[in-house]
Amino acid sequence: MYEILIVDDSVLDIDCIRFLIEKYEFPLHAVTAVNGNEALSLLKKKGMHIDILFTDIKMPFMDGLELSREVRRLSPDTKIVIFSGFTDFEYAKTAITIGVENYLMKPIIPSDFEATIRKVLRSIDARREQEKHQKRQTRIIKSHILWQAINHTAAPDSLTEYLDPYYSLLLIECDKEFFSSVNEEFPEKLKDLLSIPFDYLNLYPSRSLLFIKKPLKDNWLLATAQSICLAAQEEYDQKCYITFDEIPDNTHIAAVYSRLEKKIETRFFFPDRNILLPNDPGHTYSAAGHISMDILADDLKLQDYDSFHSHLEEIFDSLKDDKTQSLIYVKYCFTEMVKVLSQAGNGTHWDLNALAEQIFRSSNILELMDMIRSLSASIQKASSGENTPVLKTEKIRQYIYQNYSQPLTLDEIASHFYLSPNYLCSIFKKENGCNLIKFINDYRLKKASQLLSGTQMKIHIVAEAVGFRNTSYFCQRFRDFYGETPESFRQNHSSKLP
Known part of the structure; x- marks a missing residue:
């Protein structure tokens, strides 16, 4: 729907214009005024936008030409059509300098009115489409620079010029x-x-x-x-x-x-x-105050003893520093640590009842810490002292290379390797320097670029082939990553195509 402001001191002429709008079923919402002053007051209202000004020339208080100048100043994109009973050339010449779309004579001929309005609407549509295209291009450039900015690859000038x-x-x-x-x-x-x-x-x-x-x-x-x-x-x-x-x-x-x-x-x-919150310390316990043992279990599954001992010391520190926890709860936490260690296996067999009794008889936390350190050292020794994770992240990468076209999720990958999702992300980033999901996404987009430049596959087929089930989402991610649409990328990089 478009907004049209009809300005004429003749109510009959206004009704005639309204009738023609309905007759030709133009998508116009009409607002009316009987003189230039009233019309200008309407235009200055907050949020008021007029696509078309349709105005007479001779009116009291402010004529149509003066109104047109003010409208051009306030709203440069508004299309102006003047209709008048005056044939003086000076009026037409002034209208041209203001940038009026058309000059119709009274009484208005319906066919002339129809042709004029259709032409004006086509012009408005063309401008809107151009604005949309410019906005899309601006969004593409901005998104690409933001993508580069968080990955340390943005040119310094672009951070201020485009953002x-x-x-x-x-x-x-x-x-x-x-x-x-x-x-x-x-x-x-x-x-x-x-x-x-x-x-x-x-x-x-x-x-x-x-x-x-x-x-x-x-x-x-x-x-x-x-x-x-x-x-x-x-x-x-x-x-x-x-x-x-x-x-x-x-x-x-x-x-x-x-x-x-x-x-x-x-x-x-x-x-x-x-x-x-940014300033909250990152402890290894949950919001409810319960220490998470999952991270210790994951360390032991990977035989990553450096990480295990690091997390163990973090837990020790949190238990020592938090004076609000009861003695029973602290000893319960150490009992859970023993369970985790016993489940690690490696041929080690302990009397869990005896260890639990020893924990609850202990007189201070240092005794318990020494016990856990000793038990973990025995497990590490039983593993021949190896301190290399059994599961190399190379295996994870190979799994991604083989299955990237499938709807991979973090939970699914973690489950495949018998790890918790967060721990999987942690070790992957530690050895590869980037987030696991980012690695998958980047790999998919690189494979997509190869298919676009080396084949004639349709865009939606390319998206599915690299693991994107939503084509529009694929196009958006590709645009952010490469700074251009898949169609544009193909045109600029398809020299090898037969």
Whole structure:
């Protein structure tokens, strides 16, 4: 629907124009005024936009030519059509200088009116389409630079030339591939929900970023994060985890993102928390206060004893420092550690009842720590002292290379290798320097680029072949990664095609 403002001091002429709009079924919503002053008052109302000004010339208070000049100043894109009973050449010459689309004579001939309005609507449509194209191109460039910024590959000049100044960064992560299912719907939902300006970047199906363009205090950032979590839960039945931090300037985007990545990984220890505050210490216990033994079990499965001892000492420190826990609870935690160690196997057989009795007879925490250290040393010795993980991440990479076309999920990969998802991510990033999901996504996009440049496969077939079930989502991710659409990439890189 388009907005048209009809201005004439003759009510009969206004009714005639309304009749012709209905007769030709033009998609026009008509607003009327009886003189230039009234019309200008309407245009100056907040939020008032007119696509077409259809005005007489001779009117009291302000004539149509003066009104047209003011409209051109206030709204350069508004199309202006003048209709008048005057044939003076000076009027027509002035109308041309103002940039009027057409000059119709009264009484209006219906066929002339129809032709004029159709021409004007085509012009408006063409302009809107051009604006959409420019916005799409701008979004592509901005998303690509943001993608480069968080990966330390953006040119310094591009961070200021193409990007707005950012003040905060919010990282949103989900357990499931939520963002690929909602694609562009979720950022639009956020625009309606949040009262702050931001740019949105989806990194991969389970992770997105919000770049905040306005300085906000921590309590406002917290309120924003809470609103997002609540909206995701209520609208999509999806649990989100969010962490955030301030950005000193755009050159620090990569450093801030790296900190947030580390912080979001601690959600493994806080399953009941949606929001992980930037200054909270990352302990190995959950929001309910229970120490997580899963990470110790994963260390032992991998025979990664360096990591095991490191996590063990973290648990010891948390138990020593937290004076609010009861003695019974602390001893219970040590009993659980013994169970984890006994389940590691390696041919070691212990009397668990005797060890439990020893734990509950102990007089101080140092005795218990020494006991656990001694038991873990015996397990390590039983494994011939090897300190190399049984499961090399090379096996994980090979699994991805063989199955990237399938709908791989973190849970599915972790299950295949008998590990917890968070621990799998941790060891993969430790040995490969990047997040596991990012590795999968990047590999899929690189394989897609090979198919685009080396085959004539249709875009949706390429998307499916590399593991994307949603073609529009694939196109969006490809655009962010390479800075151009799959179609454009094929045109620019298909010289080898027969």
